[in-house]
Amino acid sequence: MLAAITALLVCQLTGEAVVRSLDLPFPGPVVGMILLFALMLARAPLPAALGNTADGLLQHLSLLFVPAGVGVVQHLELLSGAGLRLVAVVVLTTLITLAVTALVFAGLARLLRADDLAPAKPETQEPS
C-alpha cells in the first residue's frame, strides 16, 4: 500500500518535472499516467499492491472533486448577469458533445467490427 502510493507519487513528480522543464501545456499527472503506463507495459518491477491501490483511489474518484466543487459554489456570483445563458450553453454543448462522441465511436466500431467488446460483463453490470 505504502509502496504503491509512493510509486504513484514518483510518477506524478517525474511528470511534474518534465512538464515544468519542457514548458508543456498540460498537467504533470497526465504525463505521470503516461509514464506509469509505459512502465507497466515494459513489465518494470512495480509494487504488488499497485492494482488494489489504484482501484481504491478510482472507486472514490467523486470524492476528490468535492473541494473544487465547494470552491465553485463560492464563485457562483461569476454566473450572475449572463448566468442563465451560460448554463444553457453548458447544458446544450454537453448534450451535443456526448452524443457526437459516442455515436462516432460506436458507429465506427460497428463498421470495423471492433464492437464485440461492447456489452458489459454480467458480473460487473450495475443498474445505471
Place this chain on the structure above:
Amino acid sequence: MINFVDLWVYLSGSPLLWLTATLIAYLAADAISAACGRNPLANPVLIAVTFVSIVVVATGTPFPGYFAGAQFVHFLLGPATVALAVPLVRHLPQVRRALVPMLVALIAGSMTAIACAVWLARAFGLDRAAMLALAPKSATAAIAMGIAEKMGGDPALTAVLTILTGITGAIIVTPLMDALRLRNYAARGFAAGLTSHGIGTARAFQVDPLAGTFAGIALGLNGLLTALLVPLLLPWLLN
C-alpha cells in the same frame, strides 16, 4: 461545562474539522447514491458539494479556511490521475481493438465541444469573454484554466463552467445513451470522459469498469487535444 464557542474556534482553525466534514459528506452522498440504485440524478459530487457548502456558508467559514482541511482530499487528484494507467493496461486488448474508433471520436468530440460552445454562446448573445471561458470547458479543470488564461479569458469563470460541465455530463450521460440505444460501454465511457473530464470518468467507473477505463483515456487525450485545438480554432471561430 464545555464552552462551545471556544471549542468551535479551536476546531474550525484546524484542518481536521473540514477534512472530516468533507469525508462524512461524501460518505453520506455515496450512501444516498447507492440507495437510489446509482440513479444519475443522485450524483455523489453534487450531493456532497451541496452538504459541505451549506455548512461552510452557514458557519461563515472563508474558503481558504475550508480548503486548509480539504486540500488533503484535493491533493489525491494527482495520484488518482496517474492511477488511471492501471485499468488502461488491464483492458489493453479492448483498447487496442478500438483504437481507430477512439481516435476519430476523440477528434470529432473535441472539435464539437469547442465549436459548439463558441457558436451557441454567440447565438445566445454572449460576449467574447464568455466565449473564451466556455471554449476549453470539456478539458480537465487544470488544463481548461491554463488555456483560458493563455487566451486572455477569466480562469475562475472557466473553473466554474468546467465543474458545471462535469456534473451536467455525469447526470445526463446514462439517460442520453439509453435514449440513443447505445449499448457499447466503451463508447459511452469514452464520451463521458471526453465531455465531462474527471467527474464524467467517476460516473463511468460507477456504471462499468470498461466504461471507466475508456473515460480515463478520453480524459487524458482530450485534455491534450483541447490544449492544442483551442488556440488553433478560436481565432477562426471568433471571426
